[in-house]
Every structure is written in structure tokens, then in C-alpha cells.
Amino acid sequence: MDVGKDLVLDMYRKMHRIRYFEQKIKELITTAEIPGFLHVSIGEEATAVGVCAALRPTDRITSTHRGHGHLIAKGGDVGRMMAEIYGKRTGYCKGKGGSMHIVDFSLGILGANGIVGGGIPIATGSALAAKISGSDDATVCFFGDGAANEGTFHESLNLAAIWKLPVVYVCENNGFGEFTPTAAVTSVKDIAVRAKSYDIPGFVVDGNNVLEVYRYTSEAVARARAGEGPTLLECKTYRWEGHVVGEQAFITGGYRSEDEVARWKARCPIIQLEKTVLESSMLKREELDRIAQQAHDEVEAAVEFARRSPLPEAAEAQEDLWV
Amino acid sequence: MAQLTYLQAIRTALAEEMERDPKTFLLGEDVVLSAFGSTRGLHERFGSERVRDTPISEAGFVGAAVGAAMAGLRPICEIEIAPFIYCAFDQIVNQAAKLRYMSGGQARLRITFRTLYGAVGGAAAQHSETVYPHLLSVPGLKIVVPSGPADMKGLLKSAIRDDNPVIVFEHAALGRSREEVPDGDYLVPIGKASIKREGANVTVVAIGAMVPRVIAVANRLAKEGIEVEVVDPRSLAPLDEETILNSLAKTNRLAVVEEGPLTGGWAGEVVALATEHGLHDIDDIWRLTTPDHPIPYSPALEDAFLPGPEQIVASVTERLGAEIRTTA
Numbered sequence: 001m002d003v004g005k006d007l008v009l010d011m012y013r014k015m016h017r018i019r020y021f022e023q024k025i026k027e028l029i030t031t032a033e034i035p036g037f038l039h040v041s042i043g044e045e046a047t048a049v050g051v052c053a054a055l056r057p058t059d060r061i062t063s064t065h066r067g068h069g070h071l072i073a074k075g076g077d078v079g080r081m082m083a084e085i086y087g088k089r090t091g092y093c094k095g096k097g098g099s100m101h102i103v104d105f106s107l108g109i110l111g112a113n114g115i116v117g118g119g120i121p122i123a124t125g126s127a128l129a130a131k132i133s134g135s136d137d138a139t140v141c142f143f144g145d146g147a148a149n150e151g152t153f154h155e156s157l158n159l160a161a162i163w164k165l166p167v168v169y170v171c172e173n174n175g176f177g178e179f180t181p182t183a184a185v186t187s188v189k190d191i192a193v194r195a196k197s198y199d200i201p202g203f204v205v206d207g208n209n210v211l212e213v214y215r216y217t218s219e220a221v222a223r224a225r226a227g228e229g230p231t232l233l234e235c236k237t238y239r240w241e242g243h244v245v246g247e248q249a250f251i252t253g254g255y256r257s258e259d260e261v262a263r264w265k266a267r268c269p270i271i272q273l274e275k276t277v278l279e280s281s282m283l284k285r286e287e288l289d290r291i292a293q294q295a296h297d298e299v300e301a302a303v304e305f306a307r308r309s310p311l312p313e314a315a316e317a318q319e320d321l322w323v
Numbered sequence: 324m325a326q327l328t329y330l331q332a333i334r335t336a337l338a339e340e341m342e343r344d345p346k347t348f349l350l351g352e353d354v355v356l357s358a359f360g361s362t363r364g365l366h367e368r369f370g371s372e373r374v375r376d377t378p379i380s381e382a383g384f385v386g387a388a389v390g391a392a393m394a395g396l397r398p399i400c401e402i403e404i405a406p407f408i409y410c411a412f413d414q415i416v417n418q419a420a421k422l423r424y425m426s427g428g429q430a431r432l433r434i435t436f437r438t439l440y441g442a443v444g445g446a447a448a449q450h451s452e453t454v455y456p457h458l459l460s461v462p463g464l465k466i467v468v469p470s471g472p473a474d475m476k477g478l479l480k481s482a483i484r485d486d487n488p489v490i491v492f493e494h495a496a497l498g499r500s501r502e503e504v505p506d507g508d509y510l511v512p513i514g515k516a517s518i519k520r521e522g523a524n525v526t527v528v529a530i531g532a533m534v535p536r537v538i539a540v541a542n543r544l545a546k547e548g549i550e551v552e553v554v555d556p557r558s559l560a561p562l563d564e565e566t567i568l569n570s571l572a573k574t575n576r577l578a579v580v581e582e583g584p585l586t587g588g589w590a591g592e593v594v595a596l597a598t599e600h601g602l603h604d605i606d607d608i609w610r611l612t613t614p615d616h617p618i619p620y621s622p623a624l625e626d627a628f629l630p631g632p633e634q635i636v637a638s639v640t641e642r643l644g645a646e647i648r649t650t651a
Contacts, residue, residue: 060394062390091427092426092427092429093425093426093427093429094427094428095427096424096425096426096427097424097425097426097427101425101426103422103425103426103427103429103430104429105429105430110390110393110394111393111422111425111426111430113418114417115413115417115418118386118413118414118417118418120386121382121383121384121385121386121387121389121390121414122386122387122389122390122393122414122418123390124383124386124387124390125386125387125388125389125390125391125392125393125394125398126390126391126393126394127390128387128390128391129390129391129394129395129396130394131372132348132372132373132391132396133395133396139390139394151382151383152382152383152386152413155378155380155382155383155384156383156386156387158378158380158383159377159378159380159383159384159387162378163375319428320423320424320426320427320428321423321424321462321463322423322487323423323431323485323486323487
């Protein structure tokens with residue numbers, strides 16, 4: 001395997017961190033301990049982690065409403081993320097933004113976004129800024145299959161192509177836009193094909209294979225840094241949970257077959273990585289278990305931190321509007 | 324001091340600020356050739372990295388300007404004609420205006436939007452609208468509406484230097500208006516009104532192209548013994564409430580003359596302000612706006628659409644004329 005042990009360990013750790021974080025969120029909503037609309041990404045960990053593993057700290061990302069995985073993969077602090085979701089003052093955004101608007105500039109996280117497709121022009125602009133400044137920092141834009149039908153997707157890819165911007169567009173195709181299958185509303189089977197319309201490279205990637213995601217992203221980032229312009233990566237994956245946690249309360253009837261869910265669970269990205277590293281003897285079972293346990297403990301600690309943290313005072317609602 | 328046109332004032336302000344701050348850059352449709360003249364010469368001076376023609380992709384390039392601002396630059400983003408803002412509405416209103424707040428103060432969007440607005444004669448409904456009323460109701464965006472070359476230079480420079488999102492509305496019919504403009508680093512503060520003409524009988528609040536029109540009317544009315552105080556807020560957000568209320572306290576009559584809709588327009592905001600905070604100063608209060616239908620194309624109809632000089636004169640004399648003559 002051409003990926004170093006430290007990097008693989010980090011990938012494994014981050015995937016578990018995401019998995020536990022999202023499972024915990026689901027639990028906390030079900031017991032009504034946290035407010036808000038929450039969109040978890042269980043099953044999609046490999047895309048977030050594989051992509052961010054190919055980035056340096058000064059590279060930037062934009063994320064989506066289903067962004068906890070991206071934020072954690074880019075190095076986000078689970079305590080401050082959890083506190084934000086709890087609406088506490090110690091959260092990343094002082095409780096002002098919530099799950100869909102988490103930002104951490106020190107890590108190059110330009111933010112999750114509550115508008116589907118809203119982050120695509122922003123990521124494009126981040127890449128434009130790098131180009132104008134003469135920096136070789138890259139920007140990754142995470143978005144979903146649904147966003148690939150938004151006007152902003154098309155306008156942004158064209159703009160990035162004509163100006164050769166250092167941006168990697170990562171489409172997480174999880175088969176569904178909210179409650180509607182992607183296939184029913186998308187003119188192409190593989191979104192990657194749309195790269196041709198903008199004369200940029202486009203690839204279909206196994207979004208559940210973290211090492212494959214890492215490899216494709218590394219190549220795309222290298223192209224970006226060399227001034228060769230944007231790439232479109234379509235990572236095929238699947239979300240184990242619904243669109244929003246608790247949706248069974250308001251949508252009647254399922255929209256996915258149990259068979260389909262079971263088939264994708266059998267392709268769990270974490271188990272796939274485990275198999276690969278155990279078979280190659282890169283890591284032992286005990287090491288993996290230890291890392292998984294650490295990730296689990298971090299998430300538990302994050303919840304405790306969030307619970308103990310204070311809520312914002314009423315007067316704080318008026319702050320942070322103007323510089 | 325030099326005599327500059329409104330367009331020259333824009334060009335001067337842009338050139339000075341782009342010279343001063345290497346993090347500024349300009350983007351928009353036709354900014355290199357500059358269809359209406361406001362950015363002419365900037366491309367030759369500052370080059371292709373910093374002056375960029377965009378495709379016709381408002382959501383795309385406005386959002387890119389937002390992203391570049393998030394990444395630390397100071398973009399100047401032109402939206403060629405104000406109603407095209409609707410194509411980029413999400414990026415301005417859901418993103419630019421809200422990102423700082425939603426991020427708990429982490430984001431600093433040093434972005435200036437500039438757009439051409441207003442009736443010019445024959446541009447019809449989709450090219451003539453003022454648009455700013457829609458932006459007023461989303462906190463997080465500063466809005467300035469300069470009425471002449473000096474205010475334009477000063478406000479545009481202030482807008483570019485402001486670390487918050489600011490949108491500058493440049494009236495399409497004022498391009499050739501001309502006046503003395505101070506040289507050098509002339510800045511007009513955002514959020515500060517200007518009393519363009521003092522008077523004791525009635526306060527008329529106006530912005531943009533209505534300001535020179537109201538001043539001309541005021542000079543006419545003076546001959547009839549009616550002294551009009553013309554207040555030009557210059558910024559719609561933040562609004563200089565104190566200057567407006569002080570003037571009302573002095574004259575006890577307030578009219579808002581606006582090239583904008585009656586319903587949901589800015590004039591209603593001024594009336595609400597006056598009635599909430601200056602109720603006991605009010606002897607009379609009214610609005611003169613465009614009617615609640617889109618601007619028609621035919622010159623015969625368009626001329627009647629805007630508050631015209633005769634209409635303003637009639638409106639003021641009707642409400643004041645009798646009273647003034649009896650007290651004179």
C-alpha cells in the first residue's frame with residue numbers, strides 16, 4: 001500500500017469519530033436533548049475523510065447541510081461542534097448558527113451551508129482568492145447529487161473552468177435528494193459526466209473506499225496547485241439514515257427498501273478500511289480497537305462539554321452582525 | 324477640487340481604492356470595456372487578475388465574490404442592472420448578509436456590490452426597478468444611494484473600506500450630473516444624512532435621482548413663500564434617524580418623495596420612524612411614490628409613473644399652500 005501508516009491511522013480515527021458523533025446526535029435528538037434540524041452522514045465517512053486527508057491545513061473547504069463529517073475530517077473540534085449543536089455559547093458560532101452553519105477559519109472551514117448549492121459559488125470564490133493572491137492553496141467544494149441540478153453548480157463549474165481556478169468539486173452522490181431518488185430527477189446516471197460540458201476532468205469514484213477517494217483527490221489537488229484548473233469527482237456512496245433525523249414523524253411510508261439499505265451497510269467504509277489494513281498486516285486488531293475506543297470517548301467528552309457549557313445571554317443575539 | 328460627473332466620480336473612487344489596497348479586485352459583466360463607463364480604464368491600469376469580465380452568471384460570480392471575501396480579499400462586485408440582483412438573491416441575502424452573524428462573528432465579508440438602478444426612459448419593467456426595498460429587510464447589508472458626484476465618490480470609497488457587505492446603488496439617470504468634488508481621500512460616512520437645503524416649512528426626504536428633482540422644486544416653491552428643507556439620507560441602512568427626526572421637529576411636516584413602490588417601499592419606513600419617534604411633532608405626513616404597478620414602457624406612461632416636478636409642487640402646495648399664506 002502506498003499510503004503511510006500514520007495517515008491510515010488518522011483516516012481510521014476520523015471515520016470512527018464521525019461515525020460516533022453522528023450516532024450520538026441521532027440518539028440525542030431522539031431523546032429531545034438537542035434542538036434543530038440535523039442531517040447525519042452515517043455511511044458516508046470515507047468521502048469526507050479521504051478527501052480531507054489529501055489537503056493541507058491552509059487549504060479550504062465548503063460544506064453542506066450534511067456537513068458534520070466534512071468538518072471533523074478537516075480537523076474540527078467535536079466539543080465545539082457539539083456545543084454549537086446544543087446552542088451553547090462555547091460552540092463554534094456561539095450558538096448563532098447551529099449545525100448547518102459551522103465555520104472555523106483557522107482550519108480553512110468556510111462553512112456548512114443550509115442552502116443546497118449555496119456553497120458552490122463560495123468555494124469557487126475561495127479558489128479565485130487563492131489565484132489572485134498567488135497562493136497555491138486549493139479549495140474543495142463538498143456538495144450532493146441534488147445540488148448538481150442547481151444553477152449554481154453549472155455557473156460555478158463554468159467560471160472555474162474559464163479562469164482555471166484551484167478548486168476540486170466533490171459530489172457526494174448518495175442516491176437521494178431529500179426523499180426523492182436521484183435517478184428520478186437527474187438527466188444523467190453519472191454526475192461526473194457533466195464535467196465534459198465544462199471541459200474539465202471528471203471521475204466516478206467509489207465513495208466508500210477511503211483510499212480510492214484519497215488517491216483521486218490527491219491527483220485533483222495536484223492539478224489545482226499546478227494551475228491546471230478544476231476537477232469534478234463524483235463519489236458514489238449511501239446514507240444509512242434518512243434525510244433529516246426524526247423524519248418518520250412527518251413522512252408517511254418509506255422511500256427506500258430495506259434490501260437496498262442492507263446492501264449498502266454491507267459495504268461499510270469503516271469495515272472496508274479495516275479489512276484492507278488487517279489483510280496487509282499494516283495494523284493489528286488491538287490498535288484499531290484502541291483507536292475506535294478513543295474516538296468513542298472523545299464524542300462522549302464532547303457531549304459532556306456541551307452539556308456543562310452555558311447558553312448565550314439574550315443580549316448576545318444582537319452581537320456579531322457588524323464588524 | 325474639480326468638476327466631476329457622477330460617472331467620473333465612480334471611476335475616480337474605484338481607481339483610488341484599488342491603488343490603495345492590493346486586496347481589492349473588480350468583477351462583473353462588461354467591466355473591462357465598461358458599457359456605461361463607470362469602470363473604464365481600470366483594466367488597463369490594474370490588469371486582468373484584478374479586473375475581470377464574468378460570464379452572465381449572477382449567482383455564480385456574486386457567490387464567487389462572497390467566497391473571495393470569506394478567503395480574505397476585498398471584492399468589488401458589479402451587478403450590471405439592479406433587477407439582475409434577483410438572479411443572485413440567495414448569494415446576497417442568504418449568504419453575504421447572514422454569514423457573519425451565523426458564524427458567530429468569525430466571517431468578515433469585506434465586499435462591495437455596485438449596481439445601476441432606476442428609470443432612464445424606455446428601459447421598461449425588468450430594467451428600471453429600484454430593488455433596494457427587498458434588501459432593506461435583511462439585516463447584515465449596508466445600503467447607500469448617492470445622489471450626486473461628491474456623495475458618490477465619498478460613499479463608494481467608504482463602502483469599499485468598510486469591512487461589512489455594502490451595496491451601492493448608482494442611479495442610471497445621474498451619470499452626467501456634474502458638481503465640484505473634493506480631491507484626494509474624500510470620504511462620506513455611511514449612515515449620515517445630508518441636509519441639501521434648509522427650510523422651515525416642510526421636510527422633504529428624498530434619495531437618489533429624486534434629490535436633484537426635489538431641490539429644483541424647493542427653489543421654485545421658495546418663490547411662493549414655501550421653504551422646503553431637503554434631507555438626503557444618503558444611506559438607507561444604516562439610516563440617520565436623528566437628522567430626519569430633528570428636521571421634523573423643526574418643520575412639523577414630513578413628505579417622502581421616492582422613486583419606489585408605495586407598498587413595501589422605503590418611504591413607508593421613514594413614515595413609520597417618524598410616527599413612532601416623532602408623533603407629537605407631526606402636523607402632516609405623507610408619501611409621494613410610484614404607483615403599485617410595474618413601470619410601463621411608453622414614454623407617455625413612464626413620465627407619469629415617477630413623482631414628477633409638477634406633481635411634487637402640487638402635492639406640497641396643496642397640503643401647505645393655504646396654511647403658509649395665512650400665516651405669512
